Amino acid sequence: MWRYIRDWGLSIALAGAVYLAISAFRPKPDLPDQAPDFVLEDLDGESHVLSDYQGQWVVLNFWATWCGPCRTEIPTFNQFALDHPDVPVLGVATDGTPAGLRAFAKQQGMDYPILVADQATMAAYDVDTLPTTVVVGPDGQVETIHVGLMMDWQLEMAVD
Secondary structure (H helix, E strand, O other): OHHHHHHHHHHHHHHHHHHHHHHHOOOOOOOOOEOOOOEEEEOOOOEEEHHHHOOOOEEEEEEOOOOHHHHHHHHHHHHHHHHOOOOOEEEEEOOOOHHHHHHHHHHHOOOOOEEEOOHHHHHHOOOOOOOEEEEEOOOOEEEEEEEOOOOHHHHHHHOO
16 A cells, blocks of 8 residues: 555656646746736726736736636635735636626636736737736836746745
């Protein structure tokens, strides 16, 4: 029995090392120093303007309903939003309709605002891999760009 546990443990450790090695070489979006401003609607039709958050850290998480890693990191962003109410977490949905996204968000327990992306915002943030997370500093500067699954400790460090 211990042999099987050891073998599984080694397999899991190897898979984790491979994932970290691959994610280290993922190309990051080429963004200007200043985060591109946008106006996007949330699922209730309310407009969100990035520049309105000036003076605060802001976490932008670009995701899609079909994306497995995106679904995996939802609890991380939920917990971060609860632990840091002063740091807006904005989920930027790259697919779906407001009605479909509302049902998905409820099913997944997403407690932070979900914005519906448009092509201009996707292009401005050079998002071609999901999930992609961009952390914007209080001065509007892009502080962190993370492509791929983001762990809780990575998110904490990005806003520290």
